[in-house]
Amino acid sequence: MSLKKATYQNINYCLRCGSKLELKADHENKIRPQCSNCGWKFYKNPIPASTCIILNKAKELLIIKRKFEPESGKWALPSGYVEIDQNPEDTAQAEMLEETGLEGKVIEFLGYYPDFSPLYEKVITFGFLMEITGGRLQAGDDASEACYVPLAEIQDLAFASHNYFVSKIKEKIVSE
Numbered sequence: 792m793s794l795k796k797a798t799y800q801n802i803n804y805c806l807r808c809g810s811k812l813e814l815k816a817d818h819e820n821k822i823r824p825q826c827s828n829c830g831w832k833f834y835k836n837p838i839p840a841s842t843c844i845i846l847n848k849a850k851e852l853l854i855i856k857r858k859f860e861p862e863s864g865k866w867a868l869p870s871g872y873v874e875i876d877q878n879p880e881d882t883a884q885a886e887m888l889e890e891t892g893l894e895g896k897v898i899e900f901l902g903y904y905p906d907f908s909p910l911y912e913k914v915i916t917f918g919f920l921m922e923i924t925g926g927r928l929q930a931g932d933d934a935s936e937a938c939y940v941p942l943a944e945i946q947d948l949a950f951a952s953h954n955y956f957v958s959k960i961k962e963k964i965v966s967e
């Protein structure tokens with residue numbers, strides 16, 4: 792896949808010094824915006840996110856109702872963007888606690904799903920199967936509600952990535 796000029800057409804100013812950026816070929820001959828003043832280059836990358844699959848003993852799935860945009864008011868899995876001081880597993884654990892009140896740990900990496908994002912063009916979401924280790928179920932932070940729903944009754948969740956991980960967990964449970 793080649794980097795197209797159009798990929799960077801809305802990137803104009805250096806994040807470091809504020810000077811105008813110019814589209815120029817870098818040392819690998821890829822076109823990227825570069826600052827003529829301080830030399831800083833802009834690399835546009837997908838944004839990493841983590842999402843949690845949390846099941847109770849009855850194999851019901853914990854879902855949350857989103858409080859904020861994007862997809863405010865829709866049901867989704869607990870999820871969030873990976874912060875600079877986190878690994879994807881840390882994000883999964885933190886989002887689980889913030890949005891559901893439950894403490895947990897990662898027991899299985901379920902893979903990743905690349906998705907279009909209206910804000911960031913592309914988000915790569917990592918899916919984690921979580922085990923509940925403590926806490927008390929209570930919606931918080933970005934979630935207005937949190938509840939368990941039988942897997943068979945889960946309809947369309949807010950994001951394609953979440954639907955993908957739900958289908959993966961359904962397959963996994965059937966094969967167990």
Ligand SMILES: [Zn+2]
Nearest residue numbers: 805808826829
């Ligand atoms: Zn600069």
